[in-house]
Amino acid sequence: MSNIRQVANLAGVSVATVSRALQQPERVSPKTRNKVMLAVNEVGYKPNLMAVKFRSGKTHSLVALVPTVANVFFARVISGMQVAAAQRGYTILLANTLGDETIEANYAKMVQTSQADGLIQLRAHNPFDASINKPNELLPMVNACEVMHDINCPVVTLDNRAAAKAMTMHLIEQGHKRIALIKGPQSSPLTRERLAGYRDALTEAGLTFDEALLYPGDFTLQSGHDAATKIIASEHRPSAVFCENDETAIGAMQCFKQVGLRIPQDISIAGFDDISFSAFCDPPLTTIAQPAEEFGQSAVSLLIDLLEGKITKAPKVIMPFELIVRASTGPAPTS
Amino acid sequence: MSNIRQVANLAGVSVATVSRALQQPERVSPKTRNKVMLAVNEVGYKPNLMAVKFRSGKTHSLVALVPTVANVFFARVISGMQVAAAQRGYTILLANTLGDETIEANYAKMVQTSQADGLIQLRAHNPFDASINKPNELLPMVNACEVMHDINCPVVTLDNRAAAKAMTMHLIEQGHKRIALIKGPQSSPLTRERLAGYRDALTEAGLTFDEALLYPGDFTLQSGHDAATKIIASEHRPSAVFCENDETAIGAMQCFKQVGLRIPQDISIAGFDDISFSAFCDPPLTTIAQPAEEFGQSAVSLLIDLLEGKITKAPKVIMPFELIVRASTGPAPTS
DNA sequence: CGTTAAAATGTAACGGGTTTCATTTGGTTA
DNA sequence: TAACCAAATGAAACCCGTTACATTTTAACG
Numbered sequence: 051m052s053n054i055r056q057v058a059n060l061a062g063v064s065v066a067t068v069s070r071a072l073q074q075p076e077r078v079s080p081k082t083r084n085k086v087m088l089a090v091n092e093v094g095y096k097p098n099l100m101a102v103k104f105r106s107g108k109t110h111s112l113v114a115l116v117p118t119v120a121n122v123f124f125a126r127v128i129s130g131m132q133v134a135a136a137q138r139g140y141t142i143l144l145a146n147t148l149g150d151e152t153i154e155a156n157y158a159k160m161v162q163t164s165q166a167d168g169l170i171q172l173r174a175h176n177p178f179d180a181s182i183n184k185p186n187e188l189l190p191m192v193n194a195c196e197v198m199h200d201i202n203c204p205v206v207t208l209d210n211r212a213a214a215k216a217m218t219m220h221l222i223e224q225g226h227k228r229i230a231l232i233k234g235p236q237s238s239p240l241t242r243e244r245l246a247g248y249r250d251a252l253t254e255a256g257l258t259f260d261e262a263l264l265y266p267g268d269f270t271l272q273s274g275h276d277a278a279t280k281i282i283a284s285e286h287r288p289s290a291v292f293c294e295n296d297e298t299a300i301g302a303m304q305c306f307k308q309v310g311l312r313i314p315q316d317i318s319i320a321g322f323d324d325i326s327f328s329a330f331c332d333p334p335l336t337t338i339a340q341p342a343e344e345f346g347q348s349a350v351s352l353l354i355d356l357l358e359g360k361i362t363k364a365p366k367v368i369m370p371f372e373l374i375v376r377a378s379t380g381p382a383p384t385s
Numbered sequence: 386m387s388n389i390r391q392v393a394n395l396a397g398v399s400v401a402t403v404s405r406a407l408q409q410p411e412r413v414s415p416k417t418r419n420k421v422m423l424a425v426n427e428v429g430y431k432p433n434l435m436a437v438k439f440r441s442g443k444t445h446s447l448v449a450l451v452p453t454v455a456n457v458f459f460a461r462v463i464s465g466m467q468v469a470a471a472q473r474g475y476t477i478l479l480a481n482t483l484g485d486e487t488i489e490a491n492y493a494k495m496v497q498t499s500q501a502d503g504l505i506q507l508r509a510h511n512p513f514d515a516s517i518n519k520p521n522e523l524l525p526m527v528n529a530c531e532v533m534h535d536i537n538c539p540v541v542t543l544d545n546r547a548a549a550k551a552m553t554m555h556l557i558e559q560g561h562k563r564i565a566l567i568k569g570p571q572s573s574p575l576t577r578e579r580l581a582g583y584r585d586a587l588t589e590a591g592l593t594f595d596e597a598l599l600y601p602g603d604f605t606l607q608s609g610h611d612a613a614t615k616i617i618a619s620e621h622r623p624s625a626v627f628c629e630n631d632e633t634a635i636g637a638m639q640c641f642k643q644v645g646l647r648i649p650q651d652i653s654i655a656g657f658d659d660i661s662f663s664a665f666c667d668p669p670l671t672t673i674a675q676p677a678e679e680f681g682q683s684a685v686s687l688l689i690d691l692l693e694g695k696i697t698k699a700p701k702v703i704m705p706f707e708l709i710v711r712a713s714t715g716p717a718p719t720s
Numbered sequence: 721c722g723t724t725a726a727a728a729t730g731t732a733a734c735g736g737g738t739t740t741c742a743t744t745t746g747g748t749t750a
Numbered sequence: 751t752a753a754c755c756a757a758a759t760g761a762a763a764c765c766c767g768t769t770a771c772a773t774t775t776t777a778a779c780g
Binding site: 063064065066067070077078079082101104105106107164 | 727728729730731732734735736737
């Protein structure tokens with residue numbers, strides 16, 4: 051591998067001149083510039099950016115902690131992150147953490163060991179160890195989905211409570227009185243916020259909240275299927291099911307259809323996220339659309355601003371949601 | 386940020402001793418080691434790994450060129466890559482290229498500028514520019530899906546032709562005589578290989594190959610839906626449709642159901658990949674299962690071996706496939 | 721032609737580790 | 751106690767760019 055000194059020798063100039071010829075061509079005479087360029091081409095010189103980054107102390111890399119890239123919603127967020135990062139000359143280092151705090155901590159260490167400038171977290175968990183703690187100073191981190199309550203951190207999120215309430219209201223307006231809720235992972239604030247929105251709607255409509263209508267889930271197809279199995283077996287079957295994400299809804303939908311329930315005539319189903327598959331279900335899924343790509347873009351942009359000292363407070367960016375009514379929800383059965 | 390010199394001063398030893406105390410503790414007397422560790426903790430020293438990488442000339446980073454992380458199959462491959470990389474102390478830098486050759490080239494440059502040691506490509510395209518060319522030497526690259534014909538490069542792949550043939554045979558055995566094929570992107574060798582397998586089966590069964598039964602697609606839900614629309618409108622409707630991936634199949638399936646066709650009674654549908662959604666379709670999709678995670682793992686493992694000089698030839702690893710028969714395929718209608 | 725400012729170029733320090741080689745320390749043996 | 755070897759430690763080079771500062775060249779003007 052050639053280095054700048056070889057180029058300098060070949061061109062008969064100093065290394066400083068080579069560096070300038072490449073970085074600020076106008077600072078070098080055309081004649082010299084020419085000589086340098088010829089030498090660069092001859093030896094196929096490519097600057098060692100590792101050296102540059104080391105020297106500058108800036109890596110222009112950002113670690114993204116993603117519970118699982120296999121989640122279609124996260125895939126969209128990642129996509130957005132990459133776009134914004136590329137625009138501003140940064141690289142995203144994607145970490146598939148499987149929600150494991152040890153793995154998260156390992157990747158977070160990349161920031162503490164100068165391998166990355168900052169970190170984007172998609173879960174509500176602080177991955178840094180105590181050694182980084184500086185009171186009165188923001189950590190080099192933003193959250194692209196969930197609000198973290200124990201730490202002051204910029205966040206891009208959705209009014210999950212309002213969105214869940216809107217969806218629940220939609221179901222109530224269709225005449226549903228017993229609405230099941232298939233929840234997300236216990237550890238996620240999202241789960242609690244959406245549950246709160248669900249309760250808000252019930253309260254507002256004067257319906258009673260029934261613990262028995264809450265089913266656990268973990269945002270996977272399988273967990274939706276499992277919860278649906280329980281719902282079918284339950285005594286007083288609900289006429290609608292609100293799932294805290296689309297994958298759960300699709301899993302549940304399949305289960306209901308397997309046992310011969312018609313959607314939405316016998317049971318309505320609603321999801322959350324509007325992943326691409328939702329429009330292609332049978333029937334197409336009523337859901338909440340989130341601007342996933344913009345979550346990622348916004349988060350990256352915020353993080354870079356923070357790193358470059360352009361912001362010192364931790365903003366909370368609330369993205370808009372949209373209720374998408376498709377064919378999976380309909381009037382409650384009259385029986 | 387503290388550095389090794391501060392630690393050395395505080396501990397009253399040389400920087401060399403600090404380095405050794407941390408890297409090879411047995412080479413330092415227990416007493417000194419203790420002093421060093423106390424100093425390390427006191428200043429919260431974390432070695433600057435950027436400096437280490439720069440010094441060593443090894444980044445222990447691998448660039449992965451992924452056309453789109455939103456593709457569920459690729460998401461599984463990525464997952465596998467990450468596991469294998471972590472095991473061997475490497476980091477994956479994920480690049481969402483959208484199939485754009487300029488973006489690919491930009492990321493490939495990271496290898497040429499010493500920011501990454503090697504590259505994993507998921508498409509059949511050489512992202513490197515000519516300047517890296519060394520005849521008789523392998524590029525620091527492996528392909529995790531598609532065989533590249535113009536370049537000698539280790540590859541992990543599937544016998545796509547055999548798999549497509551197996552699926553087509555399955556349909557033929559069900560009595561289907563007119564089988565449509567919804568293809569993948571033109572640029573992908575996968576598309577051609579699967580087409581070849583489809584033809585193989587037809588030939589073997591003595592059925593005639595009909596160009597009119599070939600429909601273009603690009604591995605998205607929407608393209609499946611579009612192709613299905615054309616199939617429905619076609620004169621002599623096929624009784625089965627083989628889609629070159631599951632997303633296409635799911636898109637097509639929805640379209641058929643929308644117009645009232647029953648699956649598989651009226652029309653059979655088969656996919657390729659066995660993504661998680663396929664088991665949760667209605668009806669569940671007959672497909673070809675590929676060990677996606679192992680594609681990623683194998684590719685990373687191969688690349689690291691190559692980088693570490695453990696292999697000098699370019700192996701071609703063929704992974705096994707499995708025909709998964711579910712309810713979306715059935716006997717051809719007798720009419 | 722001499723003076724002076726501006727432009728061009730060169731020299732060398734710097735960043736933060738690792739590692740080689742040299743030196744010192746410590747313990748063992750005669 | 752002297753001699754010797756191994757273990758422990760230190761000094762300094764090294765990786766490769768960038769850049770502040772010093773020096774040289776060029777051009778312009780009186």
